[in-house]
Amino acid sequence: MNAPAKILVVDDTEMNRDMLSTLVQADGHKASLAENGRIGLEMLKAEPFDLVLLDVMMPEMNGYQVLEQLKSDANLRDIPVIVLSALDEIGSVVRCIELGAEDYLPKPFDPVLLRARISACLEKKRLRDQEVQLRRELAEWNETLEARVQEQVKQLERLERLKRFFSPQLAELIVSGDADDPLKTHRREITVVYLDLRGFTAFAESAEPEEVMGVLREYHAAMGELILQYEATLEHFAGDGMLIFFNDPEPIPNPAEQAVRMALAMRERVNELTVKWRKLGYQLGFGVGIAQGYATIGAIGFEGRWEYGAIGSVPNLAARLCGEAKPGEILVTQRLLGAVEEWVEAEAAGDLSLKGFHRPVAAYNILRLKD
Numbered sequence: 001m002n003a004p005a006k007i008l009v010v011d012d013t014e015m016n017r018d019m020l021s022t023l024v025q026a027d028g029h030k031a032s033l034a035e036n037g038r039i040g041l042e043m044l045k046a047e048p049f050d051l052v053l054l055d056v057m058m059p060e061m062n063g064y065q066v067l068e069q070l071k072s073d074a075n076l077r078d079i080p081v082i083v084l085s086a087l088d089e090i091g092s093v094v095r096c097i098e099l100g101a102e103d104y105l106p107k108p109f110d111p112v113l114l115r116a117r118i119s120a121c122l123e124k125k126r127l128r129d130q131e132v133q134l135r136r137e138l139a140e141w142n143e144t145l146e147a148r149v150q151e152q153v154k155q156l157e158r159l160e161r162l163k164r165f166f167s168p169q170l171a172e173l174i175v176s177g178d179a180d181d182p183l184k185t186h187r188r189e190i191t192v193v194y195l196d197l198r199g200f201t202a203f204a205e206s207a208e209p210e211e212v213m214g215v216l217r218e219y220h221a222a223m224g225e226l227i228l229q230y231e232a233t234l235e236h237f238a239g240d241g242m243l244i245f246f247n248d249p250e251p252i253p254n255p256a257e258q259a260v261r262m263a264l265a266m267r268e269r270v271n272e273l274t275v276k277w278r279k280l281g282y283q284l285g286f287g288v289g290i291a292q293g294y295a296t297i298g299a300i301g302f303e304g305r306w307e308y309g310a311i312g313s314v315p316n317l318a319a320r321l322c323g324e325a326k327p328g329e330i331l332v333t334q335r336l337l338g339a340v341e342e343w344v345e346a347e348a349a350g351d352l353s354l355k356g357f358h359r360p361v362a363a364y365n366i367l368r369l370k371d
Contacts, residue, residue, distance in 0.1 A: 005029045005050040005122050010040035010066065011084070012058040016107075020053055020084075023111055024118065037061030041069055044076055050125055051118065054101070056085035056092060067099035078128060080121040084109055185298035190245045190310060191255040191290065191336065192318040193232070193263055195223070197240040197270075198285030198327045204239075207282070215282065216240065222269045230262040235310055241322075243315060248297050256292055256339035260366055263288045263330045271328075285327025290366075291317040292336045313357075320354035321363060330366040337364045345370055 007029050009020045014035075021031040032049070034040035038061040044052070052070075056063035063083060070076045080102040085092060088106040096104050102124070103117050197203075197219065204212050219240065227234055227244060231252075235243040244262075246255035270286040277284050293314035300309040321331040331349055332340075345367040351360035 005125075006032065006048065007051045007053060007118070008032050008034060008040060008043060008049045009053045010034045010037060010058070010063075011053070011055040012036055013055075016055070016084075023114065024053075027115060027118070029118075037063060037066040041066055044070070044079065045073075049079055051121055052079060052081045053118075054081050054083050056083060056087055056096070064095060064099060067096060067101060071100040078125075078132075080125050082114075082117055082121060084114075185296060187294060187296050188248050188251070189292070189294050190247045190297070190314065191259040191292045192295075192310070192315050193242075193244045193246075193259050193288060193290050194315070194318040194322040195242050195244075195263070195266060195286070195288045196322060198287050198325075199283050200240040203282055203284060211280075211282075215277065215284070218273055219270070222273060223266055226262055226265050226269065230258055230265075232258070232262060233308075235308060235315070241319075243310075243319070245295075245310060245315075248310075256290075256336050257343075259290050259336075260330070260332070260340050260344060261369075263290060264366065264369065267328065267330060287322050287325030287327060288330040289318045289321025289323070289325055290330065290332040290336055291315075291321060292333065292339065293317070316356055317354070317361070320356065321352070321361075324349075324352050324354070324363070325365075331363045332366060334362045334364065337366075340366075343370050344368070 007024045009017050009024075009031055011017050011020065012035055017033045017035070021033060024031045032043060034043055036058045037054075040052070040054070041061065043049075054063045054066060061069075063085065067081060067083075070079065070081065077100065081100065082103045082105065083096045083101045084105050084107055085096075086107045093104045102121050105114060105117065203215070207215075216239070220237070223242060224234075230246075232244045232246055233248060235245060237243070244259075246252060246259050252258065267286055267288065274282075274284055274286070291314050293312065295310040295312035295314050297308075297310045299307070300311075301307050317333065321333070325331045329349070332346070337344075337346055346364045347367060349363040349365045352363050353360050
């Protein structure tokens with residue numbers, strides 16, 4: 001059931017005002033009374049009404065003038081008006097309709113017919129109000145749409161940027177606010193994996209550029225799949241070299257184990273690729289270095305071009321170990337071996353003199369997982 005309507009009765013005859021007031025109140029509506037057009041117009045400007053029952057022949061301001069004033073006012077023109085007049089002339093009817101009246105009934109009027117006309121006008125008013133409200137809401141929504149779209153574009157750009165370094169799941173958590181911003185500088189113990197292809201420099205010098213790009217595409221695709229699978233963080237890759245680490249931006253309980261398992265899976269995958277490459281005459285191998293230690297991590301670069309990087313000796317150590325690794329070797333430090341020795345088989349690789357490190361580094365080659 002619709003709410004009671006507010007109806008303004010404008011008529012200079014008191015008996016007519018009382019009769020119309022009784023009629024509309026009997027149908028559950030609220031009636032307000034005005035004895036002439038000027039007072040009626042002032043009341044319309046002072047408070048909202050759903051319908052006007054308007055006489056034509058009145059002192060001070062007649063019904064035609066009230067209609068002209070109503071339809072020239074943007075705030076009042078949508079209020080429906082039913083004209084009730086003793087003037088039963090076609091000219092008066094046409095003039096009122098042209099001025100914007102919804103309906104015209106001659107006096108004396110039929111109460112049943114008037115009730116029907118009132119009900120129809122109020123229903124049209126209700127539907128019109130709904131349309132206006134929907135248009136207003138649409139306009140408000142459109143005003144904020146551009147800002148929302150821009151914000152979503154920024155979020156998507158940030159998500160794509162983060163996906164360069166992190167797994168898609170973690171990148172989405174960061175963008176949604178469920179994880180700390182990893183680009184903020186922080187210090188953490190990480191496990192770093194550095195890998196590259198043995199013999200790649202000689203291969204790149206002798207092979208056609210298309211062949212080199214084909215090998216890199218296969219290699220990057222295979223390694224990238226495993227990086228995502230093991231939820232590692234890719235710091236950067238350049239040519240055949242990749243620097244990857246674990247335990248950042250989100251700490252994990254077993255970074256050393258995850259790193260070694262990923263490295264073993266990578267070696268197995270590259271072994272499959274090298275079978276194909278050797279048939280094509282490409283003499284390529286695969287080496288890995290893994291180290292564990294503290295690093296300072298965060299955004300490195302300048303406005304408009306930021307990279308996610310780790311600063312400290314541990315990335316350099318992993319890279320130097322990788323440089324010493326023979327094809328198929330996964331060289332790790334003694335510290336890292338201590339974290340995984342319960343479930344891997346390893347052999348000593350000797351004390352290595354590495355560039356940038358004053359003391360020899362004891363290295364071990366991970367052979368396989370224990371049964």
